[in-house]
Amino acid sequence: MNAESVLKGFRKEFGSKIKDITIQKVPNSLKKKLFAERIWFSVGRKHLHSAVEYLCRTYPDPHFAVCSGYDTGKEIELLYHFTVNYGVRAGEITITMRVMLPKNDLQTDTITDLIPGAIISEREMQEMLGIKVKDIPDSRRLFLDDTFPRGVFPWRKDETGPDKIARNVHAARKGGMK
């Protein structure tokens, strides 16, 4: 199994629904020249759940590493990082699915029905980026305590970002953050 064959399966199943495909090879200077492969592609949020479902069906027990996300300005981009084919020397392939969510409709589907371990990441996405995960089994806060102001999302770069409550300890001594 290599990155090409994994991608081939995805192309066959999803056709033009997956876009911006890149395969990244981590450089290596040692004699054996073994390298890890990383696949990146975008998928529409409507198809995210079926893409994860396909992944679980084709490669039993994919490892869900984490979901990262960031603010691109008009949209929020979520990146679901999976790894498959572990247990084989230098055979593990990291698959990252990007999902774009427009800021006026920040909703996505839960994947906890397929991978229960994803719940921590989904709760984190909700509190850090202010998105809504549909049908999430547990939507309480996790990393932020209850006294943290509502409506402030630490990873956002717009007016809902943390800049207004952030504090520079050294600047505060001289009289306010600049």
Added chain:
Amino acid sequence: MKPEDNTYSICVGPVHPALKEPVKLNMQIDGEKVTGVDFELSQVHRGIEWAATRRNPIQVLFLAERICGICNMSHMISFSRAVESIGGIEVPPRAHYIRVIGAELERIHSHILWAGVAAHELGFDSLMHYTWKLRENVLDTVEYITGNRITKGLITIGGVRHDIPKKKFPRIIDTAHFYSSHFDKMADMFLKDRVIMSRTRDVGVLSKRDALTTCAVGPTARASGVKKDVRKDEAYAAYQDLDVEPVLPDAYTGEIHGDVYDRVLVRLLEVKQSAEIIERAVRQMPEGPIAWEEKPAALLAKLKPLAGDGIGRHEAPRGEVIHYVRMTGEEHPYAWKVRAPTYNNMMAWVPLLMNEQIADIPVIAASIDPCMSCTNRAVKAGTNDVIYSKEHLHRLSVQKTRELRRKMK
């Protein structure tokens, strides 16, 4: 009677004396049995990922080091690997070997530290003091190589910051021998003691299925029979020359239970394995440069134009660390996401603690080697009827050990 009629909540943390970190666990208890587990993680959230978007990559490197005091190098390696994969930066072979030596020294210190904590949770304080005494040897060697006991500052993007000259090799090999030769004694004390055995065997069982669905990593997953070790799966750095194999408990006992005993066993075996890796890495280390660019200012100038996404992975003592970095050709990274092993392993607490006794909570909770500052964040309690402090729980745990010991005499 309905189950909720006679259940009550107990609260562990957030400030408790055994684990040295704020943690809050909320458990529903029916008699002596745990029937529900919940946790909340906000005590150690420092906003590191946000702070990183206001600093340059070399500053972020040292911020990454301070995510966790125990596995600090793992975060430096992961962040460096993420940036290296964005820029296609080739790390010189010698630097790969120095990274591996540093990472394995860190694994020895972390696992032995954990073994001490586990002994303390069981009430064997003399064993805890003995293991921590053993641990000082590796800290001395780390100080000998890097100049500091805990935060090593050894890694830079594209290589390492200090070389290990040849005259320092004998001392490193001595340390490796020290831990290989003490393995039997450690195994005797931890694995053959009848009281420890009865406190840990078939206690806190994590089945292979549960380990897979909760996405557990590191020794927690390996003790349940999941062959997952980034050192083999990605064969990065010098690990590809050293042919590292994941350690499973059946290598020693011939069977896999997935219980606390197996998690102790896997960690002890990994100490031995790390000692062997260090010795081989020192002997095989090639000559050559130690960094892609040694001068920090020049390195920074070369890093500035980088743009793209990168993932850096590393097998930390507790399991896989993964960093996602996005650079956009500016001075600061645009986004940075840190995923520490405890983040995944915490989910395993739910199947682990279910239906176990109150007195077993401390040792089971500790058995995944939780690291809250890594996870950025900790576990919460409702306050219905009774609140036990962590100290009270620890006392219960110690009592159970003493009773067992009396019975065995």
Added chain:
Amino acid sequence: MKAKALNRSLWVFHVNTGSCNGCDIEIVAAMTPRYDLERFGIKLVGSPRHADVLLVTGPVTRDMKKKLKLIYDQTPDPKVVMSVGNCGNSTGVFYESYNIEGPIDRIVPVDIYVAGCPPRPEAIIDGVVKAWKKLEEMKKK
């Protein structure tokens, strides 16, 4: 009451307010055989109500601010507060954040500062000795 508090060895309570663990493991290292603070009868206790010295580490996160104050109030007088590590002294590398309320001396009065990232066990022992002296002085007053 004040005078009686020092008729025995120093008891220490450790609070982590969001530190990275580096200082915390060095505190434990100071207690274990190589450095062995316990030979002076100094030991870590499980409750602030038994403590003479509060060892505080970490830059104080939003969530821990109230808890730190509570622990400080629970500790009986006379007491000495020790800030261990650069994070606690000046918030260190976490100087800029949305979730940090520190350094420690903005939340509770600090008597002894131990510098280092993390401080060596020797430095922590030195700090505890200074705390001891300070308690002696308090006792005289």
